[in-house]
Amino acid sequence: xxxxxxxxxxxxxxxxxxxxxxxxxxxxxxxxxxxxxxxxxxxxxxxxxxxxxxxxxxxxxxxxxxxxxxxxxxxxxxxxxxxxxxxxxxxxxxxxxxxxxxxxxxxxxxxxxxxxxxxxxxxxxxxxxxxxxxxxxxxxxxxxxxxxxxxxxxxxxxxxxxxxxxxxxxxxxxxxxxxxxxxxxxxxxxxxxxxxxxxxxxxxxxxxxxxxxxxxxxxxxxxxxxxxxxxxxxxxxxxxxxxxxxxxxxxxxxxxxx
Amino acid sequence: xxxxxxxxxxxxxxxxxxxxxxxxxxxxxxxxxxxxxxxxxxxxxxxxxxxxxxxxxxxxxxxxxxxxxxxxxxxxxxxxxxxxxxxxxxxxxxxxxxxxxxxxxxxxxxxxxxxxxxxxxxxxxxxxxxxxxxxxxxxxxxxxxxxxxxxxxxxxxxxxxxxxxxxxxxxxxxxxxxxxxxxxxxxxxxxxxxxxxxxxxxxxxxxxxxxxxxxxxxxxxxxxxxxxxxxxxxxxxxxxxxxxxxxxxxxxxxxxxx
DNA sequence: ACGCCTTTGTGAAGGCATTCACAAAATCGC
DNA sequence: GCGATTTTGTGAATGCCTTCACAAAGGCGT
Ligand SMILES: NC(=O)c1ccc[n+]([C@@H]2O[C@H](COP(=O)([O-])OP(=O)(O)OC[C@H]3O[C@@H](n4cnc5c(N)ncnc54)[C@H](O)[C@@H]3O)[C@@H](O)[C@H]2O)c1
Ligand SMILES: NC(=O)c1ccc[n+]([C@@H]2O[C@H](COP(=O)([O-])OP(=O)(O)OC[C@H]3O[C@@H](n4cnc5c(N)ncnc54)[C@H](O)[C@@H]3O)[C@@H](O)[C@H]2O)c1
Numbered sequence: 001x002x003x004x005x006x007x008x009x010x011x012x013x014x015x016x017x018x019x020x021x022x023x024x025x026x027x028x029x030x031x032x033x034x035x036x037x038x039x040x041x042x043x044x045x046x047x048x049x050x051x052x053x054x055x056x057x058x059x060x061x062x063x064x065x066x067x068x069x070x071x072x073x074x075x076x077x078x079x080x081x082x083x084x085x086x087x088x089x090x091x092x093x094x095x096x097x098x099x100x101x102x103x104x105x106x107x108x109x110x111x112x113x114x115x116x117x118x119x120x121x122x123x124x125x126x127x128x129x130x131x132x133x134x135x136x137x138x139x140x141x142x143x144x145x146x147x148x149x150x151x152x153x154x155x156x157x158x159x160x161x162x163x164x165x166x167x168x169x170x171x172x173x174x175x176x177x178x179x180x181x182x183x184x185x186x187x188x189x190x191x192x193x194x195x196x197x198x199x200x201x202x203x204x205x206x207x208x209x210x211x212x213x214x215x216x217x218x219x220x221x222x223x224x225x226x227x228x229x230x231x232x233x234x235x236x237x238x239x240x241x242x243x244x245x246x247x248x249x250x251x252x253x254x255x256x257x258x
Numbered sequence: 259x260x261x262x263x264x265x266x267x268x269x270x271x272x273x274x275x276x277x278x279x280x281x282x283x284x285x286x287x288x289x290x291x292x293x294x295x296x297x298x299x300x301x302x303x304x305x306x307x308x309x310x311x312x313x314x315x316x317x318x319x320x321x322x323x324x325x326x327x328x329x330x331x332x333x334x335x336x337x338x339x340x341x342x343x344x345x346x347x348x349x350x351x352x353x354x355x356x357x358x359x360x361x362x363x364x365x366x367x368x369x370x371x372x373x374x375x376x377x378x379x380x381x382x383x384x385x386x387x388x389x390x391x392x393x394x395x396x397x398x399x400x401x402x403x404x405x406x407x408x409x410x411x412x413x414x415x416x417x418x419x420x421x422x423x424x425x426x427x428x429x430x431x432x433x434x435x436x437x438x439x440x441x442x443x444x445x446x447x448x449x450x451x452x453x454x455x456x457x458x459x460x461x462x463x464x465x466x467x468x469x470x471x472x473x474x475x476x477x478x479x480x481x482x483x484x485x486x487x488x489x490x491x492x493x494x495x496x497x498x499x500x501x502x503x504x505x506x507x508x509x510x511x512x513x514x515x516x
Numbered sequence: 517a518c519g520c521c522t523t524t525g526t527g528a529a530g531g532c533a534t535t536c537a538c539a540a541a542a543t544c545g546c
Numbered sequence: 547g548c549g550a551t552t553t554t555g556t557g558a559a560t561g562c563c564t565t566c567a568c569a570a571a572g573g574c575g576t
Pocket of ligand 1: 111112113114115116117137138139140143156173174175176177179182183198199200216377378379380381382383
């Protein structure tokens with residue numbers, strides 16, 4: 001979970017932009033932030049196809065959400081639509097870019113250049129969406145010094161220097177789980193404030209640092225859960241505990257006897 | 259009812275719930291399911307360290323959540339703790355495994371063996387957490403027929419056969435965005451009901467199919483948003499091209515002039 | 517047997533998030 | 547001009563999730 005930042009400002013002023021504390025951008029709910037990235041992708045796609053204006057209805061369809069939700073999400077950024085017409089694609093693209101802090105290309109460090117790390121190092125989707133991989137870092141002697149996608153792999157001991165030199169605030173961690181906390185600690189003390197973690201482990205960080213994790217096995221497990229449900233497996237009755245359950249087929253409900 | 263919580267992503271899903279069989283744990287909230295995977299990982303780690311019993315407090319710490327939340331989550335599976343003592347690690351591990359449908363090793367197909375796909379194909383974290391990669395599929399002539407991590411890459415045209423033969427319900431899509439919807443359609447018509455999508459595109463699927471997406475650039479953009487926030491950039495607060503904003507230091511407010 | 521101490525399981529409360537539904541705003545055709 | 551038409555922006559309602567806080571349950575020592 002992410003640190004306890006965010007929202008909490010019970011700003012008296014309604015969600016409208018005007019007169020908010022200088023340090024604050026109108027509080028954008030966390031769930032909205034996560035979707036802005038999707039809207040942005042859809043908008044860029046539309047822009048490339050020469051579309052100049054889009055309604056909340058069709059943008060919502062393109063992004064796979066409900067249109068009321070989309071409008072509410074966008075309303076947190078301000079009022080950039082035109083009633084009866086829709087949203088100007090380029091204006092809205094720009095607004096979301098600003099909100100997400102992508103106006104400047106952000107420098108990112110990638111730590112761990114094994115199988116996953118090498119795939120990530122060459123991933124064009126980072127550059128095209130606002131991020132520049134500014135440093136490749138590993139600990140393995142065979143890797144340090146080699147060139148990869150235009151960058152020289154550097155040793156993890158130089159991490160602090162690199163972070164400072166390149167003004168890196170965001171790091172991607174793709175080292176084995178056993179090394180992840182150590183790498184994380186080094187990153188934090190070097191001044192990195194945002195970490196995307198691929199290692200299947202919980203990282204401990206001070207509260208001013210954000211961690212997001214990508215856990216592929218967990219994703220599959222969630223799918224597995226739903227799949228299990230869909231194909232209804234009678235199993236699980238094992239329940240060595242103090243429970244028995246009785247199905248009541250006619251209603252589809254379950255009575256639990258304890 | 260089980261319905262409407264499968265959506266998560268692209269499609270509003272009205273999951274068809276047929277008469278639910280005699281399993282206990284009926285409605286497990288979606289948020290809980292997502293955390294069960296984390297608890298499971300922590301429990302397996304504890305088990306390997308020889309820990310036999312764990313309290314909600316320490317398991318919660320290991321999983322990075324609040325202990326009340328953990329207890330409530332576990333309570334949806336049934337009552338497997340002992341007051342004053344805690345949870346038996348192996349019993350709880352088993353219960354979560356069952357809930358997630360991991361008792362049988364699930365067969366997974368991986369489509370797209372480019373940079374990312376090859377990294378995924380060799381990822382040990384799938385096998386160790388309940389999944390068996392049962393098929394590698396690509397469309398490129400140079401790849402089809404080659405062996406990779408003990409499997410022969412097969413052509414995407416054979417997809418339907420493979421899915422049937424191996425009883426595959428879950429597929430991982432790692433093809434370029436432009437090919438993703440097509441691959442997805444083939445998967446769905448072959449009978450796959452769960453898809454993990456790495457391509458940065460919204461997949462359209464019928465309501466009985468679950469899609470989860472992994473969008474790395476979006477993850478970075480979310481981090482970027484918070485980072486932007488943290489490093490408080492007052493001049494970006496109002497932030498629109500057609501507006502000017504004036505900081506008013508004495509009050510800490512911003513007046514927006516349009 | 518009996519209290520003591522620890523820890524679970526869960527009502528209740530409060531926050532967020534989603535969705536509905538509609539008035540207000542803007543354009544367009546006439 | 548003006549009414550018809552479209553589509554935004556948003557109160558209000560609803561539901562989901564998190565957190566609090568505590569009674570009940572179980573083990574343990576004496
Ligand atoms: N391979 C995948 O598809 C995949 C998928 C999901 C998650 N992951 C996770 O991502 C991480 C990396 O996976 P991988 O398959 O690339 O592993 P890998 O073993 O191929 O690569 C790990 C790399 O990290 C480097 N490394 C080790 N310790 C280091 C340290 N202290 N500092 C800097 N670099 C260090 C190693 O030299 C190696 O190059 C693992 O935690 C894995 O669980 C991998
Ligand atoms: N490389 C990364 O680190 C990374 C990270 C996140 C997301 N992604 C996404 O994952 C996907 C794959 O990325 P990549 O870097 O591995 O790309 P890639 O170009 O290296 O590999 C794509 C593979 O898909 C195969 N393919 C193309 N069309 C196909 C079809 N119709 N059926 C079956 N196979 C087909 C190609 O032959 C190729 O082997 C892309 O959508 C990319 O945006 C990649």
